[in-house]
Each structure stands twice: as C-alpha cells, then as structure tokens.
Amino acid sequence: MNERPGEGSLGGRGALTAILLIAFSISLVGIGWDDGLINAGGFRAVGQILLAAIQPQLTLDVLSTGARSTWTTLTYAWAGMTVALIIGMPLGIIGSGTVVRSSWTRRWNISSARLALAVFRSIHELVWAWLFVAALGLSPMAGVLALGLPYGGILGRIYAELLQDVPESPLRALRSAGASEWRVFWFGRLPMALPDMLSYTFYRLECGIRSAAILSFVGLGGLGHNIQISLQDIDYSRMWTFVYFLIALVVAVDIWSSLVRRRVAIERG
Amino acid sequence: MKTTSPSKISPAISASSPSSRPPAVLIDEAGKTYGDVEAVRPLSLTIRPGETVALLGPSGSGKTTLLSMIAGELEPSDGSIHLRGRNLADLHPGRELSREVGMIHQQYDLVPNLSALQNVLAGRLGDWGLVKSVVSLLWPQDRQMGLTALERVGVSDRARVRAGLLSGGEQQRVAVARLLVQNPAIIVADEPVSSLDPARADEVMGILTEAARKAGKTLVATVHSTDVARTYFERLIGLRNGAREFDLPSHLVTDDQLNDLYALEGLRDE
Ligand SMILES: Nc1ncnc2c1ncn2[C@@H]1O[C@H](COP(=O)(O)OP(=O)(O)OP(=O)(O)O)[C@@H](O)[C@H]1O
Ligand SMILES: [Mg+2]
Numbered sequence: 001m002n003e004r005p006g007e008g009s010l011g012g013r014g015a016l017t018a019i020l021l022i023a024f025s026i027s028l029v030g031i032g033w034d035d036g037l038i039n040a041g042g043f044r045a046v047g048q049i050l051l052a053a054i055q056p057q058l059t060l061d062v063l064s065t066g067a068r069s070t071w072t073t074l075t076y077a078w079a080g081m082t083v084a085l086i087i088g089m090p091l092g093i094i095g096s097g098t099v100v101r102s103s104w105t106r107r108w109n110i111s112s113a114r115l116a117l118a119v120f121r122s123i124h125e126l127v128w129a130w131l132f133v134a135a136l137g138l139s140p141m142a143g144v145l146a147l148g149l150p151y152g153g154i155l156g157r158i159y160a161e162l163l164q165d166v167p168e169s170p171l172r173a174l175r176s177a178g179a180s181e182w183r184v185f186w187f188g189r190l191p192m193a194l195p196d197m198l199s200y201t202f203y204r205l206e207c208g209i210r211s212a213a214i215l216s217f218v219g220l221g222g223l224g225h226n227i228q229i230s231l232q233d234i235d236y237s238r239m240w241t242f243v244y245f246l247i248a249l250v251v252a253v254d255i256w257s258s259l260v261r262r263r264v265a266i267e268r269g
Numbered sequence: 270m271k272t273t274s275p276s277k278i279s280p281a282i283s284a285s286s287p288s289s290r291p292p293a294v295l296i297d298e299a300g301k302t303y304g305d306v307e308a309v310r311p312l313s314l315t316i317r318p319g320e321t322v323a324l325l326g327p328s329g330s331g332k333t334t335l336l337s338m339i340a341g342e343l344e345p346s347d348g349s350i351h352l353r354g355r356n357l358a359d360l361h362p363g364r365e366l367s368r369e370v371g372m373i374h375q376q377y378d379l380v381p382n383l384s385a386l387q388n389v390l391a392g393r394l395g396d397w398g399l400v401k402s403v404v405s406l407l408w409p410q411d412r413q414m415g416l417t418a419l420e421r422v423g424v425s426d427r428a429r430v431r432a433g434l435l436s437g438g439e440q441q442r443v444a445v446a447r448l449l450v451q452n453p454a455i456i457v458a459d460e461p462v463s464s465l466d467p468a469r470a471d472e473v474m475g476i477l478t479e480a481a482r483k484a485g486k487t488l489v490a491t492v493h494s495t496d497v498a499r500t501y502f503e504r505l506i507g508l509r510n511g512a513r514e515f516d517l518p519s520h521l522v523t524d525d526q527l528n529d530l531y532a533l534e535g536l537r538d539e
Contacts, residue, residue, distance in 0.1 A: 032501070042382060053475055098453065109473070120414075136482070160412020169374060169378045170378050170379060170380045170381075172342075172374075173372075173374065173378035173379075173391075173444075173447075174380075174394060175362075176340065176341075176342065176366075176367065176371060176372050177367055177371065177391055177392050177394055177395060177447065177451045178363050178364045178367025178368070178396070178451065179394035179395060179402075180363060180368070180399075182399055183394045183397070183399065183402045184394075185401060186399075186402055186403050186406060187379050187380065187383070187387075187391050187394060188391075191380055191382050191383050191406070192380060192381065192382060194382070195382065209502070
C-alpha cells in the first residue's frame with residue numbers, strides 16, 4: 001500500500017485507480033441484493049429504532065433494572081481493571097528494565113516480562129471469556145479474568161514504555177545524590193510517568209466498561225445482557241433506555257478521569 | 270564496605286599536602302579524550318578544602334568535561350583524581366560518592382511533578398532506606414531539614430508548589446537546597462546560572478557561594494560571566510582547547526588575560 005516516492009508516474013496511479021474502481025463496481029453488481037443481505041423490512045426497522053431513540057422507556061421497573069445492571073457492568077469493569085493493574089503494574093515495571101542495572105539480568109527481565117504481556121494481550125477478551133467460561137462455568141470470576149488478562153497485557157506494555165520515556169537528567173541528579181535504582185524509580189521515574197500512566201489507565205477503564213457490556217452478551221449479566229434481551233423482544237424503547245445508561249456511565253467515567261488528571265497533570269514543564 | 274584505611278592514601282598525595290588535611294580535590298595528570306578529540310589534556314591541579322574556584326573558558330574548552338570528572342560522572346582517560354585523599358575510582362557510586370561530591374547542572378534536573386520540598390528531600394535518598402523513601406513520597410520525612418534548606422535559599426514559601434511550576438530562578442535555588450541537604454564535602458556546579466537573567470543569576474550565585482562558604486564546602490563551578498566569577502570566587506582557572514591558560518587568585522587575573530582567553534583563534538597575540 002505504501003507508495004514509494006518517485007516510483008509510479010501519475011498515469012500509472014490513474015490506471016491503478018481505474019482498475020480498483022472497476023473491481024469495486026463489479027463487486028457491487030456481483031452482490032445479490034435481493035438475497036436478503038439488506039432485507040426489505042430493514043429500512044422500516046431502522047426507522048423504528050431511530051424513532052425509539054427519542055422515546056426511551058422510562059418506567060420505574062426499567063429504570064431500576066437499568067440502574068442495577070449499570071452497577072453490575074461497572075463492577076465487572078472495575079474488578080477487571082483491578083486484575084489488569086495487578087498484572088500490568090509489576091510486569092510493566094519489570095518490562096521497562098529500569099530498576100536493574102546489571103545488563104544481563106536486565107535483558108532477561110525485559111524479554112520475559114514483555115513476552116508474558118504479549119501473550120496476555122494478543123488474545124481478545126471474548127476468546128478469554130470462552131476459555132474461562134469453559135473452565136469455570138458462567139461465573140463472575142470468568143468475566144473478570146477474561147477482562148483482566150488482556151487489559152493487563154495492554155496496560156503493562158504501555159506502562160513499560162512510559163516508564164522508559166522519562167527525561168534522563170532529573171534521574172541523573174537523583175543518582176548523583178546517592179539514590180539507588182529503586183529509589184530513583186520511586187522518586188523520579190514513577191512521578192514523572194504517572195500523569196500519562198493515569199490518563200491511559202482511565203482511557204482503558206472506559207474501554208473496559210464497553211468490553212464489560214459486550215462480555216455480558218456472553219451471559220454474564222449487566223447492561224449488555226439487558227440490551228440483548230430487549231433486542232430479542234423487539235422492544236427498541238427499552239433497549240435505548242439501557243443504551244443511555246451505558247452512555248451515561250462512560251461519560252461519568254470520562255468526567256471523573258479528567259478531574260483526576262487535572263490534579264496530577266502539570267501545565268508547565 | 271567502608272574502607273578508610275590510610276593505605277588508600279598514596280604517598281604522592283601525602284607528600285603534596287604536608288598539613289594533616291588532604292586537599293579537597295587533587296587531580297594528577299588526569300585527562301579525557303574522545304577518539305581524536307582531546308577534550309581535556311592531562312593536567313594536575315590541587316584545590317584546598319573550602320576554596321571557591323571558577324572555571325572559565327570559551328565554548329568547547331573542556332569545562333564541563335573537567336567538572337564531570339571531578340564529580341565522578343565521567344571517568345578520566347588517563348591520570349587519577351583524589352577527593353579528600355581518596356581515589357575517586359575507589360568510591361562506591363551512590364551513597365559513598367554522594368557524601369564526597371554533589372553536582373548542580375544547568376537546568377531541568379528537578380522532578381517536575383514533585384513538590385519543591387520533596388525535591389529538596391531527595392538529597393537524603395542516599396541515606397534513606399527504601400521504605401522510608403517510598404513513605405516520604407506521601408509523607409515527607411526529615412521535613413524540617415528540607416524546610417531549613419529552602420529557607421536558606423529564600424524560597425521556603427514555595428515548599429509545597431510542584432517544581433515544574435516554579436520559575437527558572439526558583440528551580441535553580443531548589444537544586445541548591447537539595448545539594449545542601451545532600452551535604453557533600455565538595456560542590457560542583459556546571460553553569461548553574463546561565464539560564465537566568467543577569468539579576469537572578471547574580472542572586473543565585475550569591476546564594477550558592479554564600480551557602481558553600483558558611484558550611485565550609487569546597488565549590489568548583491563553571492561560569493560564563495567573568496564579572497560573576499571575579500565577584501564570587503577566590504580563584505579563577507582559565508581553560509582553552511582542553512589546556513590550562515592561567516590559574517590565579519581572582520584579584521590577580523587581568524582583563525587582558527580574560528580577553529585573550531575568549532579571543533577567536535588567530536586573533537590572539539602570542
Ligand atoms: N561525549 C562526547 N563525545 C565526543 N566529544 C565530546 C563529548 N563530550 C564533549 N566532547 C568534546 O569535548 C570538548 C569539550 O567539551 P565540553 O563540553 O567539556 O566543553 P565546555 O567547555 O563545557 O563547553 P560549553 O561552554 O559550550 O559548555 C568539545 O570539543 C566537545 O565537542
Ligand atoms: Mg559545558
């Protein structure tokens with residue numbers, strides 16, 4: 001896909017575009033539009049769904065279910081993030097290779113921690129969910145672990161990089177004041193990386209809430225589960241109530257995160 | 270690990286210092302080369318305890334290189350350096366070295382999102398255990414010591430402000446306060462005021478030399494302004510192309526010598 005500069009004249013590129021356009025047109029014709037890819041009733045359904053968006057169901061019953069399942073989803077996301085932090089923090093620190101001086105141990109630490117993190121995050125949370133549901137049954141534990149493992153892998157990797165990318169001169173000053181590597185870590189590296197680590201963790205918490213909602217489709221309860229049931233009942237108004245709960249939850253976390261970040265971040269270097 | 274046996278003091282050094290106190294800094298034909306570049310040509314130099322010495326010289330003359338070698342941050346290519354009678358190469362990096370010598374850099378060496386007080390207390394990290402260090406992040410330990418140091422440099426009212434929010438002059442004073450808390454015998458400062466405006470530079474230089482003098486510390490600093498050097502330092506050493514041009518008490522250094530030191534190559538009369 002990358003165009004190497006100088007290669008391929010304008011004419012050549014034009015020809016390529018033409019070929020792609022033709023291929024695209026052929027594929028449009030090739031699709032069997034009448035075979036139910038878009039069913040005729042589809043447009044009506046979309047209309048209904050959009051109409052329902054402005055009239056969500058606000059009965060006490062639905063609202064209390066919404067509140068309860070919002071809580072469930074938040075708990076899943078929260079517990080999952082806790083597991084992710086327990087995995088990501090130590091592995092991230094070790095994987096950053098910043099607290100060990102001896103170069104051989106260091107290299108070994110970095111590669112083993114990074115390998116573990118890579119394994120955790122290369123498998124999607126839904127796949128983890130299947131694995132854990134198969135192993136543990138439909139239990140909250142399965143959901144929490146399914147979320148925590150890949151998120152831990154992602155957090156750890158980002159933490160490792162943020163901890164490495166800290167300006168060197170304050171660290172050098174701490175070392176010359178007699179601080180060992182661990183003290184340099186606590187007094188220099190961590191405080192300097194913390195604002196970015198925090199804001200990334202909050203971003204991940206937001207993603208975690210969405211993932212927790214999706215995981216609840218797997219049958220673990222929560223907002224996603226209720227959205228699914230509403231869809232099965234073709235009750236779009238009720239579905240929208242739950243969707244709005246989900247949106248409100250994400251927005252609330254966003255507001256909270258910006259409040260926390262403002263306290264930790266620094267405006268002027 | 271502490272070995273302060275007299276056997277460490279080589280005969281050459283004892284001979285060069287007839288008094289009981291060894292020189293604060295003794296440089297014995299130490300030099301530094303980077304490939305073909307002789308950043309500092311081998312030179313010998315003795316600095317008495319409590320002396321205040323300014324290194325002068327044009328850009329690239331080897332001032333930073335020489336200072337870094339004295340501070341133990343850079344190993345000489347040849348020769349040796351002794352601090353208070355002990356070979357620098359034998360000092361354990363970290364705690365032991367930090368007792369002997371501490372360095373102030375030009376700028377940006379505070380941790381920006383820790384408070385001024387915490388930055389000052391970082392001067393204690395060599396003495397603190399790991400637990401105490403971590404606890405100190407939330408509840409600063411040895412608080413009074415830090416506040417006293419901040420008071421000495423005149424910024425105690427900024428103790429709780431994050432270092433990154435302080436002005437350049439205030440940051441440089443906090444760095445001085447940190448060094449006071451670290452309490453090394455020898456203070457080395459590389460252009461500690463070059464990022465400040467002239468008035469602020471004067472003030473911080475005054476604070477630094479005053480603090481050093483009061484505590485009986487040896488101070489070696491590179492300074493850009495010859496006025497500052499003559500005002501605040503007892504002894505001036507001129508470097509050019511990695512070699513010493515002059516080494517005199519500051520009141521004996523003439524304007525001609527200074528002009529010559531900074532003159533462009535080819536414009537020098539000699
Ligand atoms: N790490 C290095 N690698 C190669 N050459 C270096 C290195 N550090 C310094 N030099 C060279 O050594 C010489 C002396 O450098 P040094 O930094 O000591 O000069 P300086 O007197 O401090 O200059 P300035 O006033 O500009 O700070 C210069 O020619 C420089 O290019
Ligand atoms: Mg320099």
